[in-house]
Amino acid sequence: MSKKNEIPEVDIVIDHEAGVIREVKPTNLRSKAGHERRVNGSIYTLLVIISIVWLAPFVFLVFQSFRSYLTENGGMVAYLLPKKWSLDNYTWLLTDEKSNFLRWYGNTLLIALFCSVIQTGMVLSVSYTLSRLRFKGRKLIMNVVLVLGMFPGFLTMITLYFLLKQLGLTQEGAIPGLILIYCASSGMGYYISKGFFDTIPKSLDESARIDGATRAQVFMKIIMPLAKPIVIYTVLMAFMAPWGDYVFASYVAFGSEPNYNVAVGLYRWVNVNDYQGYFTRFCAGGVLVAVPITALFLALQKYYVEGVTGGAVKG
Amino acid sequence: MNDLDYLKLTGFSKLAYKLGHFFRGIPKGFAGFLKGVGRFFVKLFVGIGSEIKDVCQTFVQGDWKTKMSYLVMGFGSFARGQWGRGLLFFLFQTIFNIYMFMPNAEFSGCYYLGKLSTLGTVATYREGRKTVYGDNSFFILLYGVLTLFFILAFIYTWRMNVKQNKLSEQILKSGKKLKSTKDDLKSLADEQFHKTLLALPTLGVTIFTILPILFMILVAFTNFDATHQPPSKLFTWVGWDNFHQLLSSDSASYGGTFGQVLLWTLIWAFFATFLNYFLGMMVAIMINKKGIKLKKMWRTILVMTIAIPQFVSLLYVSKMFAADGLINTYLMQWGWISSPIPFWTDPVWARVTVIVINVWIGIPYLMLIATGILMNIPADLYESARIDGANAFQMYKKITLPYMLFVTGPYLLTSFTGNINNFNVIFLLSGGKPLSLELSGNAGYTDLLITWLYKMTVSDTNYKLAAVMGILVFLVCAVINLIVYNMIPSVKNEEDFQ
Numbered sequence: 001m002s003k004k005n006e007i008p009e010v011d012i013v014i015d016h017e018a019g020v021i022r023e024v025k026p027t028n029l030r031s032k033a034g035h036e037r038r039v040n041g042s043i044y045t046l047l048v049i050i051s052i053v054w055l056a057p058f059v060f061l062v063f064q065s066f067r068s069y070l071t072e073n074g075g076m077v078a079y080l081l082p083k084k085w086s087l088d089n090y091t092w093l094l095t096d097e098k099s100n101f102l103r104w105y106g107n108t109l110l111i112a113l114f115c116s117v118i119q120t121g122m123v124l125s126v127s128y129t130l131s132r133l134r135f136k137g138r139k140l141i142m143n144v145v146l147v148l149g150m151f152p153g154f155l156t157m158i159t160l161y162f163l164l165k166q167l168g169l170t171q172e173g174a175i176p177g178l179i180l181i182y183c184a185s186s187g188m189g190y191y192i193s194k195g196f197f198d199t200i201p202k203s204l205d206e207s208a209r210i211d212g213a214t215r216a217q218v219f220m221k222i223i224m225p226l227a228k229p230i231v232i233y234t235v236l237m238a239f240m241a242p243w244g245d246y247v248f249a250s251y252v253a254f255g256s257e258p259n260y261n262v263a264v265g266l267y268r269w270v271n272v273n274d275y276q277g278y279f280t281r282f283c284a285g286g287v288l289v290a291v292p293i294t295a296l297f298l299a300l301q302k303y304y305v306e307g308v309t310g311g312a313v314k315g
Numbered sequence: 316m317n318d319l320d321y322l323k324l325t326g327f328s329k330l331a332y333k334l335g336h337f338f339r340g341i342p343k344g345f346a347g348f349l350k351g352v353g354r355f356f357v358k359l360f361v362g363i364g365s366e367i368k369d370v371c372q373t374f375v376q377g378d379w380k381t382k383m384s385y386l387v388m389g390f391g392s393f394a395r396g397q398w399g400r401g402l403l404f405f406l407f408q409t410i411f412n413i414y415m416f417m418p419n420a421e422f423s424g425c426y427y428l429g430k431l432s433t434l435g436t437v438a439t440y441r442e443g444r445k446t447v448y449g450d451n452s453f454f455i456l457l458y459g460v461l462t463l464f465f466i467l468a469f470i471y472t473w474r475m476n477v478k479q480n481k482l483s484e485q486i487l488k489s490g491k492k493l494k495s496t497k498d499d500l501k502s503l504a505d506e507q508f509h510k511t512l513l514a515l516p517t518l519g520v521t522i523f524t525i526l527p528i529l530f531m532i533l534v535a536f537t538n539f540d541a542t543h544q545p546p547s548k549l550f551t552w553v554g555w556d557n558f559h560q561l562l563s564s565d566s567a568s569y570g571g572t573f574g575q576v577l578l579w580t581l582i583w584a585f586f587a588t589f590l591n592y593f594l595g596m597m598v599a600i601m602i603n604k605k606g607i608k609l610k611k612m613w614r615t616i617l618v619m620t621i622a623i624p625q626f627v628s629l630l631y632v633s634k635m636f637a638a639d640g641l642i643n644t645y646l647m648q649w650g651w652i653s654s655p656i657p658f659w660t661d662p663v664w665a666r667v668t669v670i671v672i673n674v675w676i677g678i679p680y681l682m683l684i685a686t687g688i689l690m691n692i693p694a695d696l697y698e699s700a701r702i703d704g705a706n707a708f709q710m711y712k713k714i715t716l717p718y719m720l721f722v723t724g725p726y727l728l729t730s731f732t733g734n735i736n737n738f739n740v741i742f743l744l745s746g747g748k749p750l751s752l753e754l755s756g757n758a759g760y761t762d763l764l765i766t767w768l769y770k771m772t773v774s775d776t777n778y779k780l781a782a783v784m785g786i787l788v789f790l791v792c793a794v795i796n797l798i799v800y801n802m803i804p805s806v807k808n809e810e811d812f813q
Contacts, residue, residue, distance in 0.1 A: 040606055046601060050598065050613075050616075051613065054675070055619065057628060061627070061631050125512035125515075125516065126513065128512065129512045133508060133509045135509045150732065150789050151785060152764075152788045154765065155531050156524065157772060158531075158772055158778060159457070159530045184520070184523035187519065188520060188524065214504050216511070219508070240624070243624045244625050247742070279634070282630070289624060290622075293622060293623065293624060297621070297622035298618070298619075298622060305686075308680065308683050308687075309686075
């Protein structure tokens with residue numbers, strides 16, 4: 001704002017007895033600025049406290065992952081900073097014969113890559129169709145998806161497990177099985193990208209159609225280039241989800257350790273195996289999983305924020 | 316009461332009026348729902364009637380090609396030169412026939428359909444060293460449902476085939492040309508583009524969502540549990556017994572536990588939604604306040620919790636709060652407490668802890684959402700409020716909050732139902748513990764319906780009750796959605812946004 005337009009911050013007081021309007025004395029003005037400073041000061045204090053609370057667990061996690069496995073306890077201990085910093089846990093994870101960590105990591109990466117491609121295709125075609133094309137049964141499809149979405153996801157877990165078993169996609173075949181399950185119903189999560197497509201003006205389609213483009217050409221050549229933010233958002237979400245799935249992955253891969261994903265493997269270290277021995281290894285594994293994902297996420301944060309805010313506002 | 320009267324009321328009686336209005340509306344809404352269901356069935360039967368009439372008429376009036384198509388699907392299309400369509404129809408019929416009447420009876424649709432009413436009578440057993448294979452209730456039910464799907468699809472396709480013939484005849488009669496296969500293929504990229512795009516997703520959802528859900532709904536009416544595991548022990552239909560077992564309050568039933576878990580689920584969903592909502596909004600307002608520096612840094616710090624996979628962060632945090640975890644040991648070292656705080660072993664502590672930790676998870680999302688919306692609130696609203704002498708709290712109450720609530724109404728609804736089904740947080744943090752002898756069915760004090768359902772499925776293999784519970788969770792969500800949808804104006808009209 002330029003200086004000329006600025007409204008001077010002056011409080012006005014009407015003196016009824018004298019019948020005149022008086023400006024408040026400058027001392028008051030100064031105290032107002034002081035008030036502002038105090039408010040900002042307390043906000044900063046709060047924000048610093050919040051930041052500490054939010055970051056603390058992650059900092060602790062990193063500290064503990066560097067605790068030496070060989071000279072100190074590998075379990076939970078009553079102190080935070082390792083007595084001796086070392087890379088024992090990391091070297092064990094990455095090089096030891098008994099550690100399946102690299103295998104699990106590869107499995108999860110594979111699932112995530114496949115999912116991000118297939119799911120994006122599914123979600124975009126469903127959301128584009130429901131947003132831009134008008135056809136018989138469109139409302140019906142949307143209502144059916146709404147109703148199906150109200151059933152809890154784990155209800156169908158055993159059925160899906162037996163379906164996969166019939167196809168030979170459990171235990172040894174857990175990886176393709178999981179990809180199949182993650183992708184098959186992913187079209188149901190069309191809401192956010194539909195909201196995005198809804199905001200692209202319809203006149204674009206219409207002018208292209210008048211120029212003789214088919215609907216497929218409109219989709220590929222006109223809308224897709226405009227939809228870059230939502231494509232990135234969908235890919236990001238699809239890529240991140242498989243890293244955190246424990247429940248279904250553990251059910252499908254049960255008993256076949258080389259075919260676990262990282263979540264299943266690490267969870268079992270903490271909760272099923274003797275976690276006193278594996279706790280620092282879990283921390284190290286957690287760091288190895290979290291760092292690349294977090295980096296990717298922070299790099300693409302902008303698109304995530306757009307997707308989430310758009311989705312919330314449109315409902 | 317008209318608008319003017321309403322405006323005259325004080326704040327409290329406004330609320331009372333609204334609440335009264337809402338509760339008076341419930342019977343009406345319910346009646347409307349029933350009427351809607353009734354109308355649906357009337358429409359359905361009328362629709363089926365007119366379809367049958369049309370099929371008969373077409374047969375009587377049609378030429379021999381059309382009549383032949385009633386038996387051999389796609390014959391008419393072939394005969395009229397539309398070989399692409401004809402081929403598809405014919406292929407579908409062939410596959411259907413093979414599936415239904417396969418020579419190997421074990422795998423044919425008819426076999427499963429015939430056994431559906433009993434779910435199998437002969438269990439697999441061992442005779443000396445030899446295993447004698449019998450029925451398998453699980454597959455009978457699964458493939459039975461699949462077969463029913465297939466039959467419905469067949470009827471629909473057959474009807475399409477008949478309609479096709481009628482249309483073709485009409486077109487030929489009026490002297491126009493029929494579409495060639497090439498035209499059909501072209502239209503899949505144009506007028507029929509929605510079919511191309513939706514084909515794969517629909518197939519996926521049908522097989523991997525609709526079929527399993529129907530299957531589980533049916534399981535709720537059987538006695539499929541740990542003592543009835545096919546193939547050695549078959550299960551069968553038991554009617555409403557399972558619903559009775561879960562809901563009634565005799566000592567052998569789960570009624571009391573179910574009530575407690577449901578109540579806690581609703582309390583949890585309420586806090587997880589609204590506490591996060593208001594705290595997240597506060598944080599967003601603080602970060603976005605004029606004169607606060609490093610906005611991007613604060614935001615990024617908070618967003619870290621979204622980025623890091625929950626199984627890492629939540630498992631770690633849950634260990635931090637354990638009896639021998641960091642928090643307890645440090646508090647004891649500093650001499651603030653003499654014995655560990657029972658974060659995960661005392662019911663009340665555990666419930667409070669999961670809610671508090673969920674705030675840690677939830678604030679970042681809300682902060683992001685609220686930031687986007689706060690920026691859209693017209694600045695002149697605040698400017699004029701300031702000139703009128705409003706203080707910060709008044710501005711929040713009169714401008715920020717109503718605006719936020721209006722815009723995020725639908726989000727609050729989805730996040731409430733989302734929290735009812737918020738599996739990860741509870742499962743990774745407390746696993747539903749602490750357990751108690753007062754609760755039956757292995758439920759713990761922090762168990763939500765969904766985590767209890769998971770336990771029943773995985774550790775108790777009590778599939779029948781898990782299925783009943785799934786249906787009840789659906790009903791809870793559906794009722795909440797129905798009520799709230801009718802109260803929020805912004806979700807009703809989808810096209811308004813466009």
